[in-house]
Amino acid sequence: MQINGKRKLCLIAVFSMCFLISGKGWAQSSEGYAGWRACMACHETVVKSWQKTPHAKAFESLRKTNQEKLPGCVSCHVTAYEEPGGFIDVELTPELSGVQCEECHGSAKKHISNMGLKEGMVAKPGEKKCHKCHTVGQDPKFNYGKKCKKIHP
Numbered sequence: 001m002q003i004n005g006k007r008k009l010c011l012i013a014v015f016s017m018c019f020l021i022s023g024k025g026w027a028q029s030s031e032g033y034a035g036w037r038a039c040m041a042c043h044e045t046v047v048k049s050w051q052k053t054p055h056a057k058a059f060e061s062l063r064k065t066n067q068e069k070l071p072g073c074v075s076c077h078v079t080a081y082e083e084p085g086g087f088i089d090v091e092l093t094p095e096l097s098g099v100q101c102e103e104c105h106g107s108a109k110k111h112i113s114n115m116g117l118k119e120g121m122v123a124k125p126g127e128k129k130c131h132k133c134h135t136v137g138q139d140p141k142f143n144y145g146k147k148c149k150k151i152h153p
Contacts, residue, residue, distance in 0.1 A: 032085040032107035035095035039108060046152060047101070053151055055099035059090070076133035079103040104129055104151075 036056075040047045050056055058077040062068040068090065071081075079096040080086025080103065087096040102108050104125040111121050122129075127144040134142040 032109045033080045033083070033096055033102050034108040034112055035079070035102075036098075036100045037095065038112055039101045043101075049152060050101065055103075055151060058099045059097035076138070080107070085109075099133075 036047055036050070054061070059068065059074075062070075062073055062077050067073040074087075075081040077097075077099065078087035079098065079100040085107070087093050090097055096102075104122070106120050106122045108121070110119050111117065130142070130144060130147065133139075134147070136142075
């Protein structure tokens with residue numbers, strides 16, 4: 001199988017990140033979740049746009065109110081809470097703090113290891129995925145159309 005230029009570059013970037021990320025990086029700490037830095041290798045524009053959103057800073061918002069250890073709060077402010085290979089705590093899995101790409105689009109480990117194959121990835125997660133956290137009690141004025149524009153401006 002031949003690998004085109006862009007895929008080859010992405011593959012090199014991903015494998016390089018395995019060695020560059022600290023001991024708590026995605027290669028060592030997660031079964032199925034890679035964290036946003038892994039997505040950056042091939043989806044730089046989208047990741048940079050996400051970094052400016054409230055989702056990117058979701059865990060930090062809990063810290064400001066001393067709620068970062070409350071499971072009921074943490075579950076909506078991190079990636080893959082209580083999922084195999086997902087967020088455990090900020091010391092063990094800091095790369096999964098915040099509401100990242102994989103929370104909505106699915107675990108990226110297979111996507112990355114298979115050179116961009118879309119197996120297991122969800123391109124457009126839909127409104128139901130949002131309601132996991134944006135409940136009537138937590139976000140009574142939730143408007144899917146308006147909120148989506150803030151996630152990927």
